[in-house]
Amino acid sequence: MLRIERLDLRIHDRERFDCGEVSLNHYLRRLAGQHLRDGIATTQVLVDEGAPSRILGFYTLAAAQVALDVLQPADRRRLPRYPVPAARLARLAVVHAEHGHGLGAALLQDAVKRCLALRADLGVLVLVVDALSEGPAAFYRLYGFRNTSTDALTLYLPLGKG
Numbered sequence: 715m716l717r718i719e720r721l722d723l724r725i726h727d728r729e730r731f732d733c734g735e736v737s738l739n740h741y742l743r744r745l746a747g748q749h750l751r752d753g754i755a756t757t758q759v760l761v762d763e764g765a766p767s768r769i770l771g772f773y774t775l776a777a778a779q780v781a782l783d784v785l786q787p788a789d790r791r792r793l794p795r796y797p798v799p800a801a802r803l804a805r806l807a808v809v810h811a812e813h814g815h816g817l818g819a820a821l822l823q824d825a826v827k828r829c830l831a832l833r834a835d836l837g838v839l840v841l842v843v844d845a846l847s848e849g850p851a852a853f854y855r856l857y858g859f860r861n862t863s864t865d866a867l868t869l870y871l872p873l874g875k876g
């Protein structure tokens with residue numbers, strides 16, 4: 715059975731993780747623990763209960779804000795003229811051998827759920843992501859992410875009003 719839990723350097727083997735993207739491997743191996751400890755970003759990992767040290771995928775969230783005019787006109791309506799409170803999906807990756815098996819979608823769904831839960835305690839209106847390339851951008855669009863007005867690879871997901 716798969717589960718998603720907070721990165722724990724004592725349990726999870728970061729060295730063996732390879733998603734095929736050097737910068738994301740490097741982040742998990744060298745920076746994720748430090749950022750978690752320092753309160754910069756939090757990383758959740760996907761593991762199988764049968765092999766709890768093997769990281770199958772991970773995502774990282776951080777607090778963010780975006781300028782109002784980054785959002786599409788329909789999403790800006792009735793918002794105060796301040797920067798928009800946001801969460802950033804700073805990293806998302808699945809181990810290369812498991813690509814295409816739905817794990818990326820499961821991680822993304824968990825990240826969105828976590829952001830929605832946050833809204834009870836902290837204003838957060840959108841989840842933003844800087845996609846590495848057009849491939850991942852297409853993946854995010856499948857799940858409702860919209861283009862920003864500023865950058866073709868920066869996307870956002872409205873987290874709903876009310």
Ligand SMILES: CC(C)(COP(=O)(O)OP(=O)(O)OC[C@H]1O[C@@H](n2cnc3c(N)ncnc32)[C@H](O)[C@@H]1OP(=O)(O)O)[C@@H](O)C(=O)NCCC(=O)NCCS
Binds near residue numbers: 806816817818847848
């Ligand atoms: C992008 C990534 C996280 C997707 O994870 P995954 O587990 O392979 O994706 P899933 O199996 O959950 O795919 C879900 C859907 O997204 C689609 N999809 C996945 N990767 C895609 C891509 N690169 N381009 C277009 N669509 C893609 C799948 O076809 C699937 O669609 P379907 O439900 O209609 O069949 C994974 O490929 C990865 O780790 N890539 C390397 C790191 C990376 O680029 N991360 C993104 C950083 S911005």
